[in-house]
Amino acid sequence: MLKLHGFAVSNYFNMVKLALLEKGLPFEIVTVHGGQTPEFLAISPRGKVPVLQTEQGFINETSAILEYLEERGEGRALLPSEPYARARVRALMKEIELYLELPARSCYPEAFFGGKVDEFTKAKAKAELLAGVAALKRHATFGPYVAGEQFSLADLYFLYSVDLASIVAKKVFDFDLLAELPAAKALFALLNQNPHVQQIAADKEAGMAAFIASVKARG
Numbered sequence: 001m002l003k004l005h006g007f008a009v010s011n012y013f014n015m016v017k018l019a020l021l022e023k024g025l026p027f028e029i030v031t032v033h034g035g036q037t038p039e040f041l042a043i044s045p046r047g048k049v050p051v052l053q054t055e056q057g058f059i060n061e062t063s064a065i066l067e068y069l070e071e072r073g074e075g076r077a078l079l080p081s082e083p084y085a086r087a088r089v090r091a092l093m094k095e096i097e098l099y100l101e102l103p104a105r106s107c108y109p110e111a112f113f114g115g116k117v118d119e120f121t122k123a124k125a126k127a128e129l130l131a132g133v134a135a136l137k138r139h140a141t142f143g144p145y146v147a148g149e150q151f152s153l154a155d156l157y158f159l160y161s162v163d164l165a166s167i168v169a170k171k172v173f174d175f176d177l178l179a180e181l182p183a184a185k186a187l188f189a190l191l192n193q194n195p196h197v198q199q200i201a202a203d204k205e206a207g208m209a210a211f212i213a214s215v216k217a218r219g
Ligand SMILES: N[C@@H](CCC(=O)N[C@@H](CS)C(=O)NCC(=O)O)C(=O)O
Pocket: 009, 010, 011, 012, 013, 033, 034, 035, 036, 047, 048, 049, 050, 060, 061, 062, 063
């Protein structure tokens, strides 16, 4: 059976978990917070989660795992069948990750962990978030899903990246990232009605204390 290594607070882990749940594939969870031990680096070269354990071996990097699950062809498809439409979903995934998730992540210490981020990093992150959300507004359809009528891999990136980017914008910069994107707010409301999304949110809540303890232990 497939085993998903990671932890319930990780947004990338939750993208893969939601894909597995939406596809209806059986899987087990192996809770691990990532890290630089030789044992973990042997299955995840940069020490990050998620990692998917398959019959053949381990796969790291969320987008590679999601593509692998699509190519297995089991369960509900989360990419359109037509090549141009598939490419558009992939572009949206990448845009959300590069231009929203990663700039927001540079401010996570201040937004979530009581730390301080230097002014240069913050100014860069703010400019990137504004450009990233403008790109999302130009490219996404929100009809009602990110890429159109069908729930797709782009919605996984949206759900578990843009939520955190919005919190960073509010807490660190005091602005509403989605102020000019009411359709994105409507999509969050829609996605949050999904029982799998609700289950993942409950699991995240339950795993929060252990995660905070692991962050403090690492210093
Ligand atoms: N590029 C990676 C990023 C994954 C990532 O940033 N994972 C975080 C958790 S959300 C992690 O493993 N952090 C633990 C660490 O860096 O030690 C992917 O797409 O899977």
